[in-house]
Amino acid sequence: MGPLVSIITPGYNVEEYIDTFFQSIIDQDYNNYEIIFINDGSTDETESKVFYYKKQFENRNIRFVYLTQENGGQASALNLGFPYMRGKYFIWPDSDDKLKINNISTKVKFMELHPDIDLGISWAEHLDEEGNTLGILRRVPIDDDNLFRDLLVSKNVVFCPGVFIMRTSAF
Numbered sequence: 001m002g003p004l005v006s007i008i009t010p011g012y013n014v015e016e017y018i019d020t021f022f023q024s025i026i027d028q029d030y031n032n033y034e035i036i037f038i039n040d041g042s043t044d045e046t047e048s049k050v051f052y053y054k055k056q057f058e059n060r061n062i063r064f065v066y067l068t069q070e071n072g073g074q075a076s077a078l079n080l081g082f083p084y085m086r087g088k089y090f091i092w093p094d095s096d097d098k099l100k101i102n103n104i105s106t107k108v109k110f111m112e113l114h115p116d117i118d119l120g121i122s123w124a125e126h127l128d129e130e131g132n133t134l135g136i137l138r139r140v141p142i143d144d145d146n147l148f149r150d151l152l153v154s155k156n157v158v159f160c161p162g163v164f165i166m167r168t169s170a171f
Contacts, residue, residue: 006087010077011095041071118170
């Protein structure tokens with residue numbers, strides 16, 4: 001079993017997407033993770049769906065933390081959840097994302113092989129609401145590559161939270 005990964009995800013009125021999101025986590029080929037879900041003031045059936053999956057994960061001995069707040073936005077929701085993370089690594093996909101079956105295992109393998117790297121980035125397939133591929137989202141390293149600089153100036157980066165993994169100790 002590999003190191004624990006914290007999956008922290010905010011959601012606001014995501015009842016139509018949350019089944020796909022949670023099923024993609026259940027289907028992972030990596031099983032040492034915990035889930036921290038922050039309901040950001042949803043007014044639809046998000047909460048009842050989350051409780052359904054919370055039971056499924058807990059029946060598999062997977063820690064599932066459910067937090068709720070008045071709608072304050074994604075950053076506020078993530079900030080509420082960060083103190084609950086226990087993993088060596090964490091990922092923060094959106095609640096309408098669908099993770100490929102090897103999403104977590106591939107990222108963890110990379111991070112374990114590169115202890116000098118604190119933030120890893122993968123590619124993502126961009127899909128429309130019907131599941132059609134619109135393209136691949138990816139960062140293309142260049143000579144004199146500097147991720148920090150690129151993040152500051154929004155150059156050659158992908159702003160899709162599901163592509164990142166970070167060492168909790170560096171965070």
